[in-house]
Amino acid sequence: MPAASVTAIVVSYESAQVLPACLDALAREGVPAIVVDNASGDDSRRLAAAKGARVIANTRNEGYGRANNIGVAAAHTPYVLIVNPDLELGAGAVEALLAAAVRYPDAGMLAPRIVEPSGRVFLQPRSLLSPGHLNRSGAMVVPQGDACLPFLSGACLLIRRELFAALGGFDPAIFLFYEDDDLCRRMRDAGHALVHVDGAEARHGRGRSTAPSPQRRFKARWHLAWSEGYIARKYALPEPGPIRSLENLGKAIGYGLLFNREKMSAHAGSVAGARAWRRGETALAHEGLGDAA
Template sequence: MHDSLRATEADSRLAEVTILVVSYNSGGVLEACLRSVPPAARLVVVDNASSDGSAALATRLAPWAQVIRAPENLGFGRAANLGFAGATTRYGLLLNADTRCTPGMVEALLDAAERYPEAGLLAPRIATPDGGLQFGHLPILERHRRRGTPMPPEGDCCAPYVGGAAMFFPLSAFRAIGGFDPDIFLYYEDDDICMRMRRSGRTLVHVHAARLEHGSGQSSAPSAKVTRGKEWHMGWSRQHMLRKYRGPAVAALQGGLLLAELATRLALCRGDPRRGKWVARLEGTLAALRGRSATAAGIR
């Protein structure tokens, strides 16, 4: 009787969480992710027009889930905004498709949200396949402040950046800052939302008792097209962040320096296998400097 009551209470708490997974050709990892999600939570999958049947796979594996089939690849942040737009729960948990929740992880995040009501964003302890811990990352515009390698925390702690692979929000805080920046297609949308959440007066909390397994970069099946797209958007999004937070003059200066560096590499390293990545990043940087949107070139 008591066990049944506790189970009912646990399910009631989990029902206050919308878990959102963004997929893009994620068929190789999606099953493990969806099977790890506690069924009492509301589950939403936004599929970015995958060509590998990811949307159909999500429907088959989790028939209780809401599967949103985007008509085109929206990118990560915009897909997350779409998925959370109709959420009526108190909390939202955004997961990469190459992650796996461990038992009790979502409950631990809920406990932490109650302990730290000032927190606008919380993230679990993220374990990598080699047994390491993803911690100590700084937002892109603050990395010059680093002095040495930070020690992994032994308990909960505040941090300038959390998540990336998994972000847990009170949805009221998420909506108060406008969600993810819709101008960013891919890369640094997590840095941006962490910076805006902090500027809104909210704290970011690393939750030690909540453990997540992360495949690190396996959300989409690898291909030359995917690699080129990632490098292009890394260049574009870096310039967007510089312009947004440092102003157009600094962005132009930093962008010019990066273009010169990439052009020099291309001139001196003609046989280097990384040339394709350098070209794509140079093109993305140049597009941003010219004022083109992240999707104008059709790099998806």
């Protein structure tokens, strides 16, 4: 199956440092890219256009899943490839993923072997949305070949475009975090396999999409805590209790006394996000997006 049957969707937000390498790797694979930029203040849009990508310039930060939904809606190929801007596909990776899609027609999503800077292969051993018997402590054993897994990383996913649309795409109520776990769960519930393709490799920078700062740590942990509560309620799972918030509050105070702004901001964000969820505030309202899906 030719690479012309797939369009890459890359969501950028202040990603100018890593975006060129991501787009260069896609170009080497012959894959056209749609870059959905979430109102970056850096050169992300200009760099994407210079690399030949089609750029959709959002006037506000729509969040990860919602921006991907916008990108997929603009694609017309049978397959879409969700790609984080800090991920670089290896040689032949797209061809291997497309060949696996033909080999495994029941697969709803396929992902490459994702290698982190340390050389570790990333696999997700646990998830709030996984049955208890599938949750594992520690690292998972890396498959020696293709394998069906309970979850795939949202850093790189090959998906049939029509199936993505039929399932409603990423949950538009989520601004950040758990959107990929939620999509994996809905794929499995609809009877589609999630396939790790060992013959396809990608290198992932893990967290290098945007530069770190105390403000971004606060925001990320706010959304992580909010999304955990939202997902738990969506699937009728045990909801996070106040004890965790008290623990995070204590840690925020402790790190504040140590003048560690990054860790103080992270734990304070967890407290604020959990409190907002318990009070019924939505992630979209928090980001000024309203509550419309």
